[in-house]
Amino acid sequence: MAEQKTPNDPLDPTQWYEVVSGDTLSKIAKKFYGDPDLYPQIFEANRDQLNDPNKIQVGQKLRIP
């Protein structure tokens, strides 16, 4: 379950995940944290590209704090 990473900066340790079909923030939180209720952590870390936690797009690259 290695997280996807943007390749632009070899020094940057930011963890990224690319949204796939069927994903929700809860599913992603379950995947990375084991707990779907922790989805607000991901939402808050991506407020620059998300306005609504229920609206994510396939192919979107989300920071996983």
Next chain:
Amino acid sequence: MLNRSVAFVGVFILVLAAAVGGCGGQKAPAEAAIASAETAFAAVQAEAVKYLPDQAKGVADAIADAKAALGKGDYQAALTAAQALPGKISELSTAMAAKKTELTATWTSLSESMPKVVDVIQSRIGILSKSKALPAGLDAAKFDQAKSGLASLTSAWTEATTAFGAGNLTEAVAKASSAKSLAVTVMNLLNMQVPAALQ
């Protein structure tokens, strides 16, 4: 017969005097060369001992050998040894500059990346600590290992920055490299992607 013996002794004394005079004539140049080498070495010694201790010891030993030969009255050996010293000191200075450049580059890279790495790991451990269950691929034992690894990593990084602040670049890079290895271990335990620069 007597005249031939006297002549022989005379020649012997002349040869001996020439030999003694020749050796004695090398004392002052040997002393000057050693003194000059000691001055040149003193100018780089403090840094050389920090960056290249073995090579610095080699030069110090070579100076000591030259001085020992001088002390024994072997002026030729002392001069020969002293004449080799400027080359050794020059090599040391060049190698030291290269080592310093290398260490500075390593420190610059690590000091840019490590604080971010520590933050990212701390954040992830903080979130996982609030989780009702751990994610697939991470059990309680691995999570405990990761937490103690983070403590060691933070400590190693603090020591690295302290050493750098004290002007000890060699120790700073050694501690930072240790912190880097710990970071890689912890990120792997947590199934996080390790930045290319840390691999």
